[in-house]
Amino acid sequence: MARTPTTTSSAPDTSREDEVLIREIDEAVREDAALDFLRNHGLKVLGVITLGIAGLGGWLVWDHYAELELEKQSEALIAALDYADQRDFATASEKVAPLLADGNSPAARAAARFVQAGAALEAGDQAKASGLYKQIIADNDAPPALRDLARVRDVSVNFDRMNPADVIAQLGTLAKPGSAYFGSAGELVAMAHLESGNRAAAGKLFADIAKDEDQPETLRSRARQMAGLMGVDAVVDVEKLLKDEGVSRSEGDSDNAAATE
Numbered sequence: 223m224a225r226t227p228t229t230t231s232s233a234p235d236t237s238r239e240d241e242v243l244i245r246e247i248d249e250a251v252r253e254d255a256a257l258d259f260l261r262n263h264g265l266k267v268l269g270v271i272t273l274g275i276a277g278l279g280g281w282l283v284w285d286h287y288a289e290l291e292l293e294k295q296s297e298a299l300i301a302a303l304d305y306a307d308q309r310d311f312a313t314a315s316e317k318v319a320p321l322l323a324d325g326n327s328p329a330a331r332a333a334a335r336f337v338q339a340g341a342a343l344e345a346g347d348q349a350k351a352s353g354l355y356k357q358i359i360a361d362n363d364a365p366p367a368l369r370d371l372a373r374v375r376d377v378s379v380n381f382d383r384m385n386p387a388d389v390i391a392q393l394g395t396l397a398k399p400g401s402a403y404f405g406s407a408g409e410l411v412a413m414a415h416l417e418s419g420n421r422a423a424a425g426k427l428f429a430d431i432a433k434d435e436d437q438p439e440t441l442r443s444r445a446r447q448m449a450g451l452m453g454v455d456a457v458v459d460v461e462k463l464l465k466d467e468g469v470s471r472s473e474g475d476s477d478n479a480a481a482t483e
Contacts, residue, residue, distance in 0.1 A: 299330065302337050311341035328363035332372070339375070352379050370396055374406050381410060389414035399430055405437040409445065416452075425452025 302317035318334035320326075326334075335354045342351040358364055358372035377384065377392055389410060396407035408431050415424035428449035432442050449455075 299333055299337070302334075306337065306340065309344075311344045315341035328361060329365050329368065332358045332361065332364040332368040336368075336372070336375075343379070348379050352376055355379070367402060370403055374403050374410070377410055378406070381413070384414075386414035386418040390418075397427065399434060404434065405431055405441050409441065412445075412448070421452050425449050425454035428452065429454045 298317055298321055302314040305311070305314040305317060315338045318337045321330045321334035335358050339351040339354040342348075342354065355372040355376035359369050359376065361369070373392060374396065377389055381389065393407040393411050395401075396403045397411035398404060398408075401407065408427050412424045412427035412431070415421075415427065425448075428445040431437055431445035432449055434442070437445075
């Protein structure tokens with residue numbers, strides 16, 4: 223029995239044509255919307271882009287200028303330190319003089335004052351050196367670490383003329399283990415305690431310095447001796463101390479035996 227022939231539907235072709243047409247219409251609408259946006263807001267967008275580029279360019283110029291200025295300041299400090307190493311403190315002081323201007327960084331100004339204070343001390347002018355240290359301390363923009371160092375240096379310059387209580391008040395916060403200036407400040411505060419008659423506080427502070435392995439050995443040795451005078455044991459590791467002093471344990475025992483006899 224013959225089959226009735228079937229006809230192929232054209233619906234799929236029509237569907238594809240519709241999809242293409244819809245896509246073209248959508249793209250045309252998007253282009254029109256973009257053109258309308260540019261017509262209405264194009265100048266604003268261009269202005270924002272221009273301002274952004276100008277701002278970036280200005281920042282780059284400023285950053286380059288600031289970098290050049292910092293390089294100049296660093297070069298001046300290095301040159302001054304070179305002269306200081308050669309014991310030419312007068313020239314070192316002259317080299318850093320321009321860095322005291324307000325336009326320079328607070329750190330550069332503080333460093334320049336330290337150099338000039340060192341030159342003043344070499345010349346025997348303690349009053350000038352103290353004045354420079356006080357300027358660093360009073361500069362709230364200077365790095366705190368440099369201001370603390372200036373406090374230590376100023377007290378060390380004026381220690382003999384200061385009341386012990388004033389020494390303790392000015393350096394008490396720095397004379398604690400863990401402080402960056404514990405060794406230097408601690409020694410000055412311990413001496414102030416000793417002068418005020420507080421041997422217990424002085425001995426404890428000397429002992430703390432002696433036990434602090436981060437401190438220079440010369441300072442630890444000096445503090446150990448002072449703690450001993452106060453009757454405070456400042457030796458943590460006897461074996462290590464004898465070894466550092468170049469004394470063997472047998473020699474130490476022999477000396478003790480001889481002393482006992």
